[in-house]
Amino acid sequence: MRSTPDKATDFEKTSKPALGPEHRRSFVIKAIALACGAIATLSPFAAGVWTYLDPLRRQSKASTFIRVVSLGSIPDDGIPRLFPIVSDRLDAWTGFPSEPIGAVYLSREKGSPQVKALSAICPHAGCFVDISAPSDCFRCPCHNSSFTLSGAMIQPSPSPREMDALDCQIDESGQVLVKWENFYTGIATKVPRA
Numbered sequence: 001m002r003s004t005p006d007k008a009t010d011f012e013k014t015s016k017p018a019l020g021p022e023h024r025r026s027f028v029i030k031a032i033a034l035a036c037g038a039i040a041t042l043s044p045f046a047a048g049v050w051t052y053l054d055p056l057r058r059q060s061k062a063s064t065f066i067r068v069v070s071l072g073s074i075p076d077d078g079i080p081r082l083f084p085i086v087s088d089r090l091d092a093w094t095g096f097p098s099e100p101i102g103a104v105y106l107s108r109e110k111g112s113p114q115v116k117a118l119s120a121i122c123p124h125a126g127c128f129v130d131i132s133a134p135s136d137c138f139r140c141p142c143h144n145s146s147f148t149l150s151g152a153m154i155q156p157s158p159s160p161r162e163m164d165a166l167d168c169q170i171d172e173s174g175q176v177l178v179k180w181e182n183f184y185t186g187i188a189t190k191v192p193r194a
């Protein structure tokens, strides 16, 4: 008659799964099939998400030069004049052709072809900056920030920085092009929004 420990050993031997080469091959094949199935299922979904978000990706590259006005329309008296920025606008998935998307103050000095461009958006909290009569400074009606005609802060000022200067160019036909950009408000440094 066999002892109890021997019986336990026999049970352990017989209860262990057989992990021979055949079993392992079967497991690997199942794992590969599962991975292929997952890739086949998720690929169209990922492509759909990529396509769906495409307008947002294109919108992040939106800061370009926009034609604003002819050089001759800006009096050369050093006083900034307000001009709208008109462009096709893409609001995520909807396009709006030729809409005002902002405004810019343009000025130039006597006899100079150089144009200075300042965004009309207040760097404090984004209100629209006016030019106050008799055209001696800029003033923001929201919290009374004031700026000189060159855009420098007049202290005391709630605005943390001067008005935002924008790049501009004159093309061969005498049109003024402005690189329209929005910047984060309420901070001392000029950081473009993506």
Ligand code: FES
Pocket: 122, 123, 124, 125, 126, 127, 140, 141, 142, 143, 144, 145, 158, 159
């Ligand atoms: S938004 Fe212009 S002063 Fe506050």
